[in-house]
Structure formats: C-alpha cells, structure tokens
Amino acid sequence: MTELTQAPDPGTPPPETAAPRAFRTDILTLFPGLFAGFLDESLIGKARARGLLSLHLHDWRAFATDKHSKVDDAPFGGGAGMVIKPDPVMACVAAVRALQEAEVGQRTPLVLLSPAGRPFDQATARRWAAGPGITLLCGRYEGFDARVEEAADELVSLGDYVLNGGEVAAMAIVEATARLRPGMVGNAASLGSQRGLSTAAGANPDAVEESHGAGLLEYPHYTRPRVWQGQEVPAILLSGDHAKIATWRREQAEARTRERRPDLWAAYAASRPPPPAKKGRRRRRKADSGDEG
Numbered sequence: 001m002t003e004l005t006q007a008p009d010p011g012t013p014p015p016e017t018a019a020p021r022a023f024r025t026d027i028l029t030l031f032p033g034l035f036a037g038f039l040d041e042s043l044i045g046k047a048r049a050r051g052l053l054s055l056h057l058h059d060w061r062a063f064a065t066d067k068h069s070k071v072d073d074a075p076f077g078g079g080a081g082m083v084i085k086p087d088p089v090m091a092c093v094a095a096v097r098a099l100q101e102a103e104v105g106q107r108t109p110l111v112l113l114s115p116a117g118r119p120f121d122q123a124t125a126r127r128w129a130a131g132p133g134i135t136l137l138c139g140r141y142e143g144f145d146a147r148v149e150e151a152a153d154e155l156v157s158l159g160d161y162v163l164n165g166g167e168v169a170a171m172a173i174v175e176a177t178a179r180l181r182p183g184m185v186g187n188a189a190s191l192g193s194q195r196g197l198s199t200a201a202g203a204n205p206d207a208v209e210e211s212h213g214a215g216l217l218e219y220p221h222y223t224r225p226r227v228w229q230g231q232e233v234p235a236i237l238l239s240g241d242h243a244k245i246a247t248w249r250r251e252q253a254e255a256r257t258r259e260r261r262p263d264l265w266a267a268y269a270a271s272r273p274p275p276p277a278k279k280g281r282r283r284r285r286k287a288d289s290g291d292e293g
C-alpha cells in the first residue's frame with residue numbers, strides 16, 4: 001500500500017531539532033579553478049558536506065556569445081586596460097537569479113567585488129549571515145562597465161589595495177560570513193571566550209564575542225608551557241579567579257584596540273554609555289558661597 005505523506009498542521013511549530021537552512025552562496029567568476037581547495041577543505045568543506053552551506057560556482061565566460069568568448073573590450077574615451085562588457089556577465093546574473101528563485105524561492109543580494117567598493121567588515125558579514133545567502137561577482141582586468149556596477153546591490157572591497165581580481169576577496173567573504181551561521185562553528189567555546197564583553201546581534205550567537213564581535217580586538221591567549229623561552233604566562237590566568245580573569249581580559253582587549261586600532265577604539269568609546277555620575281554632595285557655586293575672587 002502506498003503511504004500518503006501528510007501535510008504538516010500549519011499550527012504546529014517546527015521541531016526544535018530542525019536543521020538550519022543552507023546558506024546559499026553563488027560565485028560568478030572567470031576562474032572557478034581558483035576555488036578548488038577552498039571548497040573542500042577545513043570548515044567550508046565540512047559545512048558543505050553537512051548541508052549548512054550550498055556553494056555554486058558560475059563561469060560567466062560561458063555566457064559570451066561571440067566565437068572567441070570575449071568578455072572584455074577597450075574603454076570608451078581611451079586609456080589603458082580592458083573593461084568587462086555588460087552582456088555576458090549580466091546574462092549570467094539573470095541565470096543565477098532564476099536558479100535561486102527556483103531552488104530557494106528568493107534571490108540573494110548581488111555583491112560586486114571591487115577595490116572601489118565599501119570596505120568589508122564584521123558588521124557586513126553579520127548582516128549577510130542573517131539572510132538567505134549572497135551572490136558574489138568577481139571582476140578582473142580594469143573593472144566592470146559602470147552599468148554592471150549600477151545593477152549590483154552593493155559594491156564591496158576587501159581592503160585598500162588592488163588584487164588581480166575578486167576571487168581572493170570572495171573566499172575571505174564566504175569564510176567570514178558562513179562561519180557566523182548557526183551550527184557552523186565547531187568549537188563554540190573558542191568563539192564565546194571573551195565573556196563579559198558586550199555582545200552585538202548576529203546570526204550565530206557563539207560568534208559575537210571574538211575579535212570585532214564587540215567592537216574590540218581579542219585579548220591575548222596563552223597555553224602550555226607556562227614558561228617558554230623565559231617568557232611567563234601572566235599569573236592572573238593561573239589564579240583560578242574567573243572574575244579577575246574576565247576583568248584582565250577586558251582590559252587587555254581595550255588596551256590592544258586603543259594601541260593598534262585607534263579607529264575602532266574611537267567608535268567603541270563613542271558607543272559606550274557615559275560613566276554613571278558620582279554620588280556625593282554637589283559643590284556649591286562660588287557665587288552661592290559668597291566667596292570673592
């Protein structure tokens with residue numbers, strides 16, 4: 001007898017153990033071979049094997065229509081280098097969007113990677129990790145025709161330097177974003193190690209207390225041996241006093257951030273609530289006291 005699959009009662013909440021939905025990542029590139037090791041090794045490889053990350057590479061040269069599969073052309077107005085033509089890459093974007101609609105029922109943000117974009121940071125990783133996925137568009141040559149940039153939802157740079165293309169940036173972005181997804185980080189304790197620091201909203205609650213999670217760099221870590229080449233582990237870490245250790249770690253994180261990243265420190269300091277006003281008798285104003293001079 002054939003069993004009928006029952007439609008779930010719409011009033012029943014999903015079981016607590018329901019697996020997190022896979023984070024959909026589409027990468028559009030002329031060099032898919034660059035991603036070979038990246039896709040299968042380490043955390044990304046495991047996440048794909050466990051169905052937490054669904055990663056798709058698309059070679060947009062396949063969408064070129066001329067007989068030489070040309071994807072670039074000389075710039076109007078003259079100048080050095082070649083510019084990526086809009087047609088093949090946007091035909092690939094359209095095909096990827098159709099796949100996304102069919103497979104996950106929605107399209108993901110189209111992110112164009114370019115040294116002229118807004119710098120990628122932890123807050124951006126958190127924002128994307130909270131969504132269904134990302135579509136990363138990797139450039140080469142002098143850059144994309146400006147009309148491709150117009151079609152993108154965001155333009156993002158890995159940093160203030162020029163790479164040969166967007167592929168290395170895409171790998172960094174996938175790694176930084178995917179690891180914030182629920183179920184992704186194997187060692188939750190290693191991410192939650194800066195207890196006591198303020199937390200910010202994120203998709204994976206374990207991942208908000210590492211470097212940048214609270215707007216601070218992480219405190220220093222030590223392991224065995226206790227003395228290495230004459231350098232001792234700070235005594236406080238051996239004290240067993242967890243409250244004091246937490247205070248020391250916070251101070252270290254603040255001192256490192258102040259010293260190494262004045263930009264982060266300024267933002268952190270500005271976002272902290274002002275210290276509570278000191279209690280005690282208010283000083284009388286000179287005029288009230290009748291004192292002269």
Ligand code: ADE
Nearest residue numbers: 113114157158163165169
């Ligand atoms: N392509 C070339 N340089 C880049 C950068 N710094 N960030 C992102 N994509 C790039």
